[in-house]
Amino acid sequence: MARETNLIKIIGEDNFQKLRSSKCLLVGAGGIGSELLKDLILMEFGEIHIVDLDTIDLSNLNRQFLFRQKDIKQPKSTTAVKAVQHFNNSKLVPYQGNVMDTSTFPLHWFEQFDIIFNALDNLAARRYVNKMSQFLSLPLLESGTAGFDGYMQPIIPGQTECFECTKKETPKTFPVCTIRSTPSQPIHCIVWAKNFLFNQLFASDASTNEEGNNDWGTDDAEEIKRIKQETNELHELQKIIISKDESRVPEILHKLFIQDINKLLAIENLWKTRTKPTPLSDSQIRGPCKTNKFDSNSVGTIHEQINHFVKITQKLMNRYAMEQSHIEFDKDDADTLEFVVTAANIRSHIFNIPMKSVFDIKQIAGNIIPAIATTNAIIAGLSSLISLRVLNLLKYAPVSKFTDLNMTFTAKASNLSQNRYLSNPKLAPPNCNCPVCSRVSRGVIKLSPDQLKKMKLSDLIGLIRDKYDYAEDISLLDASEQRLLADYDFEDLNDRTLFEVNLGNGSIILFSDEEGDTMVRKSIELYLDVNDEFPDDTCKLPDIRVPLVKSSDTLSNGDENEEKEENNDVATATDNQEEDGIVILDDDEGEIEMVTGPLNSSKKRSADPEDLSEPSSKRKKLTNESASSDIIELD
Amino acid sequence: MTEGKLSEDEIALYDRQIRLWGMAAQANMRSARVLLINLGAIGSEITKSIVLSGIGHLTVLDGHRVTEEDLGSQFFVGSEDVGQWKLDAAKERIQDLNPRVELKFDKQVLHEKDETFFQQFDLVVATEMKADEAIKVNKLTRKLNIPLYVTGSNGLFAYVFIDLIEFVSEDDKLQSIRPTVVGPVSSNRSIIEITTRKDEEDETKSYERIKTKNSYKSLEEVLRTATLKEKLTRRQLKRVTSILPLTLTLLQQELNEGSETIGFELLNQEAAVWCGKLGAPVAILNDDYTQQIINQRYIEFAPVAAIIGGTVAQDVINILGKRLSPLNNFIVFDGITLDMPIFEF
Numbered sequence: 001m002a003r004e005t006n007l008i009k010i011i012g013e014d015n016f017q018k019l020r021s022s023k024c025l026l027v028g029a030g031g032i033g034s035e036l037l038k039d040l041i042l043m044e045f046g047e048i049h050i051v052d053l054d055t056i057d058l059s060n061l062n063r064q065f066l067f068r069q070k071d072i073k074q075p076k077s078t079t080a081v082k083a084v085q086h087f088n089n090s091k092l093v094p095y096q097g098n099v100m101d102t103s104t105f106p107l108h109w110f111e112q113f114d115i116i117f118n119a120l121d122n123l124a125a126r127r128y129v130n131k132m133s134q135f136l137s138l139p140l141l142e143s144g145t146a147g148f149d150g151y152m153q154p155i156i157p158g159q160t161e162c163f164e165c166t167k168k169e170t171p172k173t174f175p176v177c178t179i180r181s182t183p184s185q186p187i188h189c190i191v192w193a194k195n196f197l198f199n200q201l202f203a204s205d206a207s208t209n210e211e212g213n214n215d216w217g218t219d220d221a222e223e224i225k226r227i228k229q230e231t232n233e234l235h236e237l238q239k240i241i242i243s244k245d246e247s248r249v250p251e252i253l254h255k256l257f258i259q260d261i262n263k264l265l266a267i268e269n270l271w272k273t274r275t276k277p278t279p280l281s282d283s284q285i286r287g288p289c290k291t292n293k294f295d296s297n298s299v300g301t302i303h304e305q306i307n308h309f310v311k312i313t314q315k316l317m318n319r320y321a322m323e324q325s326h327i328e329f330d331k332d333d334a335d336t337l338e339f340v341v342t343a344a345n346i347r348s349h350i351f352n353i354p355m356k357s358v359f360d361i362k363q364i365a366g367n368i369i370p371a372i373a374t375t376n377a378i379i380a381g382l383s384s385l386i387s388l389r390v391l392n393l394l395k396y397a398p399v400s401k402f403t404d405l406n407m408t409f410t411a412k413a414s415n416l417s418q419n420r421y422l423s424n425p426k427l428a429p430p431n432c433n434c435p436v437c438s439r440v441s442r443g444v445i446k447l448s449p450d451q452l453k454k455m456k457l458s459d460l461i462g463l464i465r466d467k468y469d470y471a472e473d474i475s476l477l478d479a480s481e482q483r484l485l486a487d488y489d490f491e492d493l494n495d496r497t498l499f500e501v502n503l504g505n506g507s508i509i510l511f512s513d514e515e516g517d518t519m520v521r522k523s524i525e526l527y528l529d530v531n532d533e534f535p536d537d538t539c540k541l542p543d544i545r546v547p548l549v550k551s552s553d554t555l556s557n558g559d560e561n562e563e564k565e566e567n568n569d570v571a572t573a574t575d576n577q578e579e580d581g582i583v584i585l586d587d588d589e590g591e592i593e594m595v596t597g598p599l600n601s602s603k604k605r606s607a608d609p610e611d612l613s614e615p616s617s618k619r620k621k622l623t624n625e626s627a628s629s630d631i632i633e634l635d
Numbered sequence: 636m637t638e639g640k641l642s643e644d645e646i647a648l649y650d651r652q653i654r655l656w657g658m659a660a661q662a663n664m665r666s667a668r669v670l671l672i673n674l675g676a677i678g679s680e681i682t683k684s685i686v687l688s689g690i691g692h693l694t695v696l697d698g699h700r701v702t703e704e705d706l707g708s709q710f711f712v713g714s715e716d717v718g719q720w721k722l723d724a725a726k727e728r729i730q731d732l733n734p735r736v737e738l739k740f741d742k743q744v745l746h747e748k749d750e751t752f753f754q755q756f757d758l759v760v761a762t763e764m765k766a767d768e769a770i771k772v773n774k775l776t777r778k779l780n781i782p783l784y785v786t787g788s789n790g791l792f793a794y795v796f797i798d799l800i801e802f803v804s805e806d807d808k809l810q811s812i813r814p815t816v817v818g819p820v821s822s823n824r825s826i827i828e829i830t831t832r833k834d835e836e837d838e839t840k841s842y843e844r845i846k847t848k849n850s851y852k853s854l855e856e857v858l859r860t861a862t863l864k865e866k867l868t869r870r871q872l873k874r875v876t877s878i879l880p881l882t883l884t885l886l887q888q889e890l891n892e893g894s895e896t897i898g899f900e901l902l903n904q905e906a907a908v909w910c911g912k913l914g915a916p917v918a919i920l921n922d923d924y925t926q927q928i929i930n931q932r933y934i935e936f937a938p939v940a941a942i943i944g945g946t947v948a949q950d951v952i953n954i955l956g957k958r959l960s961p962l963n964n965f966i967v968f969d970g971i972t973l974d975m976p977i978f979e980f
Contacts, residue, residue: 062689087709189871385973
């Protein structure tokens with residue numbers, strides 16, 4: 001008996017050999033990634049490459065079982081590889097890097113793999129890897145978890161839905177006036193403290209997240225004027241921070257929590273249907289200043305909040321000078337968190353909103369998504385298990401078409417069903433409206449570096465037009481940066497070289513027919529693979545057929561607006577106050593920022609609220625019961 | 636480990652799960668004592684998850700030595716451990732997962748353990764166990780009123796049996812237009828009390844706290860009386876996975892014949908009898924599945940162990956934390972279609 005004896009009983013000797021010679025890419029070595037690494041090793045994959053950008057944090061240790069206290073701050077990828085040595089029997093190649101970094105991970109690097117496992121925590125990287133899988137026709141196993149909820153979806157390019165075929169939840173925003181004038185929930189005050197006040201006082205350029213957000217949530221000209229004026233005035237407060245004069249902190253309190261509130265009270269329209277706020281009193285502001293450390297789980301009195309606000313503002317004032325006049329909010333920077341907690345709570349108190357503990361506010365301000373070992377183990381197990389079928393290694397369950405394979409998501413744990421632990425709908429074929437996998441043709445242009453430097457943009461346009469039989473009127477977009485390179489009335493760049501217009505290895509360009517009224521040539525998305533190893537003068541366009549389609553069935557320049565519209569939808573949707581604490585704040589790591597469910601931990605498992613899971617259309621198909629409060633993490 | 640409030644260190648370490656189940660559940664878990672029988676592939680997964688979660692005490696009972704085959708599905712042992720007691724090889728690696736958990740490793744064999752041994756635990760998880768052994772353990776756990784999970788796998792196929800004897804769970808649910816009503820909801824579950832309360836921040840919303848009484852049967856009784864008649868519709872019965880009658884047949888074989896091997900014909904015959912008892916058409920049986928469950932009998936496979944181990948561990952955590960309704964009472968998993976239905980017997 002050997003270690004592979006049992007595996008051979010399941011998949012057979014010849015398929016075992018295939019598995020031993022397979023190379024897989026594991027993107028992410030966090031919650032799902034640690035679990036997947038273990039599973040893939042025990043399944044005897046020949047070679048496993050692991051990419052992760054992150055380092056280990058204390059809060060990872062409740063689930064990322066390969067990491068220990070002593071590993072905190074070490075890179076996840078290399079630490080994970082060391083931790084599995086005692087049971088490892090595969091060739092493991094770790095990388096600490098960003099999978100979207102084309103200089104480290106160019107397209108041809110992805111080409112070496114037979115299958116990709118995603119174990120990511122953010123939408124941008126998921127989208128990117130999905131695209132790479134589409135460019136190279138590599139099967140991708142996508143997965144994600146959030147608390148008790150999880151999903152796993154195999155993606156077979158051209159055969160099944162890709163990651164972009166279903167609409168993803170986009171970050172939620174609040175109307176400006178809710179945040180600035182009429183907060184009614186703790187979240188509104190937290191957003192105010194973190195995204196607005198903190199930046200006004202401590203950011204070097206005091207940019208607020210309101211820029212570009214045209215959703216004021218009010219038509220009241222008086223109120224809009226007041227909001228704009230207040231922004232300017234608050235920025236003046238930064239001078240107090242710059243002065244480093246600790247005795248002036250009460251001036252900040254006075255401005256924020258008395259003067260501005262009184263101005264709000266003067267706009268009577270605002271309070272016809274709302275409870276009026278009560279500004280702090282002068283005596284509250286000049287209270288004695290003794291401070292104990294905050295207990296993370298209790299709220300304390302308004303008096304304590306004010307004392308802490310003063311202390312922490314003084315501390316940040318001194319840090320501001322030492323840190324080049326710029327402090328970023330970071331949920332793990334206790335000072336910045338305490339500032340946001342106290343400012344938010346004082347504002348809540350004024351608006352008759354319950355105050356929240358440090359623990360609760362950290363969750364919202366830091367966009368923390370709950371994560372547990374068990375869901376990750378289950379989802380990783382499903383992802384590794386289905387890879388046997390994706391690679392067609394089960395003889396007694398041959399795959400004749402990939403739409404016979406199953407995706408899965410948690411059903412019982414997500415309160416979607418009492419009679420199944422997992423739901424396992426069959427995979428859907430690609431969505432014909434998907435901008436990523438259906439509405440464009442796709443291929444790779446192989447270019448030698450000398451060509452990049454000498455080929456003019458107009459030459460490239462000519463080559464593409466001739467090769468795929470496009471009409472005269474076309475547009476060319478740098479799709480990686482959403483930048484127009486050329487169209488019928490923009491030819492300024494045409495005489496520049498590809499290099500001069502900032503195209504290079506890893507650039508993705510979108511070439512579209514802008515001429516036909518009813519029938520057009522389908523748009524083509526081309527990945528620039530610039531490689532030293534290609535001989536000079538190489539410029540090889542992919543040999544693919546680009547069909548004529550109805551003009552509505554392809555993606556062209558004009559479709560850019562789509563995304564903007566979606567954002568507006570979201571903004572209006574959340575205007576509705578019934579929304580259950582879904583928040584989005586900008587996040588430095590660009591993670592998907594969703595926190596659902598009420599703040600109060602005792603009702604976190606409410607069974608009914610909106611289904612926010614990614615494959616939401618599927619869930620609804622599957623269950624008649626009301627959907628649960630899920631989110632997809634993305635760990 | 637003392638009861639009461641969590642320390643700031645514990646709150647920081649368990650942050651991501653406390654945000655899911657709350658401080659009280661985490662504190663409840665810290666005072667719980669669990670017994671795991673057999674540290675195989677599923678046993679390793681369960682151990683990993685519940686040790687990471689921060690339960691108070693875990694005893695692992697396993698009298699096996701590490702074999703070459705173990706290396707193909709287990710991550711607490713390595714090739715240098717072959718021939719050693721498995722617990723000796725694994726114990727440091729397990730403790731390393733979470734130094735806060737009190738661990739005990741016991742190499743004695745199961746049949747030397749008596750009532751007083753079992754008495755010290757709040758919950759027992761039995762893995763890699765023949766039905767006759769499982770029923771013996773179940774008799775003890777019933778007598779001592781201790782919740783029991785029994786789980787095992789045959790390659791790509793697996794099952795979980797749950798016997799919490801009687802368990803009242805509390806769930807919070809946002810009140811819908813049709814409020815929940817008191818009374819039976821299925822053969823083993825009955826809502827006994829509903830209290831409503833308003834949302835603190837949003838007066839338009841109400842939450843229901845629903846108390847549900849879960850009843851269970853012993854494994855012996857399940858193997859004697861299990862049926863789906865009058866529980867599932869005809870349409871649902873036609874779609875019952877063949878893993879269910881096959882699993883029940885194998886368990887019954889172990890019990891009646893003490894047999895670890897079974898031929899294709901006999902298994903198909905007996906499974907057909909089980910279809911009759913369940914009320915499902917014999918047509919649900921499928922020769923490929925029958926053959927594969929024989930070929931893969933008793934094999935533990937890492938991805939399946941992860942799925943089943945994760946499922947059991949989560950339910951253990953839920954009931955120790957005294958939150959959420961528990962599983963009730965028989966689950967099978969089909970590793971080909973990823974189907975994982977829950978049956979109430």
